[in-house]
Amino acid sequence: MNLLRLLLSMWVLTTCLFPLIVDARPRKILSTVPVHVLIAEEEPISQFPVEKAESPGMSNVKVVHHQDLNKRILIALIIASSLLGGILLFLSCFWIYRRKKLKNSNGKSRKRMEAAKGLSLSPIMVKFNSLRMGNKKGSVAIFDYQLLEGATNKFSESNVVDEGDSGHVYKACFDEKFLAVVKKLDCVGSDAERKVDNEVNWLINIQHQNIIKLLGYCIHGKTRLLVYEMMHNGSLNTQLHGPACGSALTWHLRLKIAVDVARGLEYLHEHCNPPVVHRDVKSSSILLDSNFSAKLSNFGLAVTSGIETKHNIELSGTQGYVAPEYILDGKLTDKSDVYAFGVVLLELLMGRKPFNNEAPAESQSMVTWAMPQLTDRSRLPNIVDPVIKDTMDLKHLYQVAAVAVLCVQPEPSYRPLITDVLHSLIPLVPIELGGSLRVTEPASSACPKPSY
Template sequence: MNLPVLVLVLPMWLLTASLIPLIVDARPERTLSTISVHVRVAEEEPIPSQFPTEKAQPPGPGMPNVRVVHHQDLNKRILVALIIASSLLAGVLLFLSCFWICRQRKLKNSNGRSTKTMEAAKGLSLSPIMVRFNSLRMASRKGPVTIFDYQLLEAATNKFSESNVLSEDDSGHVYKARFDEKFLAVVKKLDCVGSDAERKVDNEVNWLIKIQHQNIIKLLGYCIHGKTRLLVYETMQNGSLDTQLHGPARGSALTWHLRLKIAVDVARGLEYLHEHCNPPVVHRDVKSSNILLDSNFSAKLSNFGLAVTSGIENKDSIELSGTQGYVAPEYISDGRLTDKSDVYAFGVVLLELLMGRKPIDNEAPAESQSMVTWAMPQLTDRSKLPNIVDPVIKNTMDLKHLYQVAAVAVLCVQPESSYRPLITDVLHSLIPLVPMELGGSLRVSEPASSAFPQPSDI
C-alpha cells in the first residue's frame, strides 16, 4: 500500500474504532427506555386512598433489577458522540489539507531546482534576453533544446553580416553571434530549402542531443523562420580550421604543436563516435570547415546533418553526399560507408595541417589539383617531404616527428579501406607528439626548431 492510500485509510479506521464503544453503550439503552416508560406510567397512576401506605419493598429473589434511564441522558450521549465524530472528521480534513499543501510546495521546489540545473548544464546566461526563449523537450528525452527568435539571432549576428562569418560551405554559412557581454554563440544558417534542409536539421538536432563529448560541438538550440533553418552552438572564438588555414591569416596563428593538438582533438572526437557510441556513428562529412576552434584552439567536430550509423553498404539505401576531396574512394565507387570513410577524411585534414593546402585546388595545374594525388609520392620520400611542408611551420619541428605524422597521413588516405588504421590507432600514434600542456604526452625540454635540419643538411 502506497503512502497516499495509507494516509486516507488510517484516519477513517481510527474514526470507526472510536465510535464503536459509543454505539455499543447506546444500544441496550433503547430497550431500557421502553421499560422506563411503563414504569413512569405506573408511577403516575393514582394510588387508591383505601390502600394503606407501605414502604417500597426491594425486589424478591429471582426478580429482575430494572434500571431506569431517562431520555435526557441518552441525548447527551448521542450529542457527545456527534461532537467527537465531528472533531475527528475535522482533524482528518485538516491533516489531509496540510499534507497536500506540503506536497505541492515540495514538488514546486524540486521543479525549480531541476530547471536551474538544466540551465546551468547548458551553460546559458540568465540575462533578460533568455525570457524570450521557449523550451521544447525532444522525443529522445535527453534534455531541453531552446527555440530562438529569428529577430534575436538576426540582431546578434548584425543581420548576418559578412564580418561575422566564421566559415562557409555548400550548405550554408556559420556566424559568430553576440547576445550580450556574457552570452556568445555560433549560428549556422542553412541556405538550402525544402525537405533536404529539414532532414539535415532534424538529423543534427537528434544526434547532438544524444552525443556529449568535449571534442564535439554543443547544440544550444535552433530556429525555424519560414524556409530558413538556423542552428545555434556554443561559442568558438577562433572560427573554423578552414578559415584559419586558408583565410587571410594563412595559418599564421597555428604552430606545429597547435596543429598536432587540433589533429588529436579531432581524432578523439571520431574515436568517441566510432568506439563508444552504440551503435557506432559515421560523421560522413569530416572536413576543415566542420572543425571549429575555441579560444584555446581546442577542436570540436560540428555539422552532424549527414551523420549515420555505421555499416551502410548500399548506394540505394542512402543518398551519396560529402565534400569533394574528403570523400573516400570506396564510398564514391561502391557506396560502402564505414568508420574507415571518416578515417580517410581525417587523413585529408591531417595533410591540410601539414601542408597548408586545400584538398582540391581548381586553379592549380591539372596534375596537382588533388592534394592527395599530388602529395603521395613526396610524403614517402624523406628528401622531398620537408619541401612540401607549410612555410609557416617549416623549420619548427623535429624531423623525426614530421616523418611520423606523414606516415600516419599516408596510411589514412590509402585507396583500399582495409589498409587504413582504426582511428584509435591513429590517436595513439599522435598523442606522443603533442606536448603535455596541450593534452599530449610529449615532454618538451628545449625548442624543437633547433632539431629540424636546414635544407643544406638534407
C-alpha cells in the first residue's frame, strides 16, 4: 500500500511538471562543426552568435539543437508516464485481488472455527464478551443473565435435565443451532464463590475430549451460572438412579463410560503440569453426550497434587466416594481419585448408590457390603445390576470386579495408577466404542437414542 502511494505521488508530480519542462529552455548544448559546412547552409541552425575557436587551425562554431532536444524530452516523458500508468494499473488490480482473496479466506477460516467448536456464530453469539483471565492460557465468555433466562425459558422445570448437589442443570436453547446446558448455583458465602471461581479457572485451561468444555459463565447477584457444551444424556447419576434405572446402559456402554472417565483422569494425573487431583469424582460429576461418551465436570474442588494435610485444604467431598486416608489423615493424592473411580465402577457394575442412609448399618456403604462378594466368583453374578445380568462374558465380569477391588483398597499404596486401570479396561470395550475388543455382534446397536 505504501509503494502504491509513492508511485501515485510520482505520477502526479511528473504530470504537473511536464508543461514546465517542455517550455523551459535548457542550458546551451554545444556541438563542434567545421566552418565550411556552416557557410554551405542556406539558413543558420541557430540564431545565437557564432563563436570562433581560439585555435589557429580550422575554425569551429558551437550550435544548439533546441528542436531535437524538445522532441527527446517529450518522448522520454511520454514513455515514463506510460510506464508509471501501467504500474499503477497493475498494482491497483493486484491490490483489489488481494483484498478479495483475503476476505474469502477469512470467511472460510471463520466457518472452520465454527465447525471445530460445534457452535453457530449467530447474532446471539455477538453479545458474548471475551474475558481474559489474567495470565491464563484460555478465555471464557461472559453471558448476559437475560440471555440465559430466555434460553432456559426463565429456568422452567420443564428445562431441568439434571439435579446436582450444588444446583440444577437446565437445557438452554439459544437458537436452532446453538444448544447448551446451564448449571445454576445459588452461592451463599465465600466458599461457594471460591468453588465457582476455581472451576472456571481450571476449565479454561484444560482441553480434553473426556473433560467438559466450559463455554462461559454469568454472575447475577449471589447466583452463579456456568454454561457448558450440550450433554444430551445428562449425568451418569441420573441414568443409573433416575426414572430409567440404568435401562439405557448396556454392559458395553457401561465399560465405555468407565474407560472415558479413566482417560480423563489419566490426563489430569499424567499430562497436566502440575498434576491435578479432581477430588470430586462421582456419578453426578460424569456427564454423557448423545453417544454416551463420558466427560468429567465439577472442578470446583480440584487442586494440584501434593496437598497432604488438613492444614492445607478443607476436607470436603461426597459421602461414599471419599478415600479413607483423606477422611482420617487429610492425605490427598491422585490415589484419592482412583478410589473414587473404583466406587463409580462398582456403581456401573451393581446399579447401587454408594451410600444409602435408609439401609441397615452393615449395608449402608456399597463398598463395605460388596467387598466380600466381589472376590467370590460364585456370588459375584448375584450382585450385578439386573438390567445387565447375564449379558456379559463372565471372564470380563471377573476382570472388572478385580479392577474395582484394587481401586477401593483402604491402603493407597495398594491401589493401581489410573493409567494401569485404563489399560486393563480398554481390551474389554468393543472397537466401535473406543476399545480394542472385537465382538461378533455390532456394539453400535447398543447405543440408544438420547433421553432428551
